Amino acid sequence: MSASTTAQRKATDQDHLQVGGHSPRVLLSRVGGQNLSLLAALTLVLCFFGVLNPDYLSWSNIEVIAEAATITxxxxVVQTVVIICGALDISVGSQAGLASVISAIAFTATASNxxxxxxxxxxxxxLIGLFNGAVIVYGRVNAxxxxxxxxxxxxxxxxxISDGRAQGYVLNDTLFVFLGRGRIAGLPAMVWLLLGVSACLxxxxxxxxxxxxxxxxGGNDTAARLTGINLNKYLLAVYxxxxxxxxxxxILLTARTGSGQPVSGSEGLELQAITAAALGGCALKGGKGGVGGTLLAVALLGALQNGLTVQGINTFWQNIAQGLxxxxxxxxxQRRNGARAVGLPA
Known part of the structure; x- marks a missing residue:
């Protein structure tokens, strides 16, 4: 057998391995190092709390984790889109609280429709999102x-508009009950909704x-503008x-709690959303990130928070862990991007 034939066979075998997905390099490029790190961290968290409390890995508790993580x-995932575009939306938690109240008030005011x-x-x-975008674009205010x-x-x-209190009662309506507590193929309807929105994004x-x-x-707005992309329209659309x-x-918060919540349940959600997007691989300067990594980070945060709660750890420590x-x-x-230390020359 000639040397050229042997080389061709080796190349063919290598191609078969890559096509079959058995090459570690191919797997790494497809899944991504960031996502593999999140998967490893999620596995460690699940195993750690599973050893401490066997009920932690029960299907009922997994459902609790999934439901609790849906709103976040x-x-x-939408914060991921905003960050990739090179912007940020810190108001999403307050927007969710306002929408919760409005959905309950409108439901009550329209004969339970x-x-x-x-x-x-x-x-x-x-309209709120459009207003945010208009303030940033036309008011020239930092995002x-x-x-x-x-x-x-x-x-x-x-x-x-709520006088600081929960508004309405929606659990006498079939649609709200289904959104908050329904099941499709054994999974909560809320989880399917999250997966559907994530797939679309x-x-x-x-x-x-x-x-x-x-x-x-998000990568280079000047270069993008020179290629004919309308930055203002995209910012308005993204917000x-x-x-x-x-x-x-x-709306899911209303369906889950049974009433419109002006603050309870929505406070702090913006920090959780930004944390998940950053953990999922979004570069806060924009131009990098993906929905898949963000979902893994959401699962990791949800598993960690639930594990700490099951172990009776004070919620103050949970906030500290989230900030860290x-x-x-x-x-x-910053290390991966080779960013210089503050105060040092470029």
Whole structure:
């Protein structure tokens, strides 16, 4: 057998391995090092708390983790799109609280019409998102400052129209009961909704020209503008999308708790969403990230929070752990990107 024939056979065998997905390098490139790290961390968390408490890995507790993570997951996946675009939306938690109140109030005011209650909240969410985008684009306000103002303002509006109390009662309606407590193929309806929204956003980002333009804007907005991409229109659209998904999270909050919640259940969600997006691989400067990594990070945070709760750990420590995770995620990103230390020359 000639040397050339042997070389061809080796190359063919290597191709077969790669096609079959057996090459570690191919697997790593497809799954991503960030996602593999999150999978490893999630496995460690599940095993650790599973050893401490065997009931932790029971199917009923897994469902509890999934349901609790759904609202955060919705906000995290849309925050992923916003961050990839090179922006940030700190007001999503307050938007969810406001949508929760509006959906319950509209439901009660329209003779218990769930569709009108949900539709009203979604329209208000879209208008809020559009308003955020307009302040940033036409008011020339930094995205962090604009949405930080929204964080306070929308929370205040929710408290004002609700007098600071839970509003309405929606658990006498079939649709709200299904959204909050229904099951499809053994999984909570809320989880299916999160998976559906995530799949749509993943396709939007990875399989369409719109998604490619979003990555381009976050990576280098000047170059993107020179290629003809309208930055202002994309920012308005992305923030409108953020408002719609945030309102959907608020509707699920109403369905899960049975009433509109102005603050309880929505406070702190913006930090959780940003933490999940950063842990999932989103570069806070924009241009990098994906929905899959964010979902893994949401699962990791949900498993960790549930495990600490099951072990009776004070919620104050849970907040500390969440803050530390966010800092660690950003440090890892900065190291990978080769960012210089503050105060040192470039």
């Amino acid at each position: 997951g919705l906000l995290a 769930a569709f009108l209650g949900i539709g009203t909240a979604m329209v208000v969410g879209a 962090v400052i604009a949405t930080l103002a929204g964080l306070a303002a929308y929370k205040g509006v929710a408290q004002l 993943h396709v939007l980002l990875k399989r369409t020209d719109i998604g490619r333009n979003v990555y381009a804007l 409108t999308l953020s408002g719609i998904i945030a309102s959907l999270a608020g 995770l966010l800092v660690c995620a950003v440090i890892i990103q």
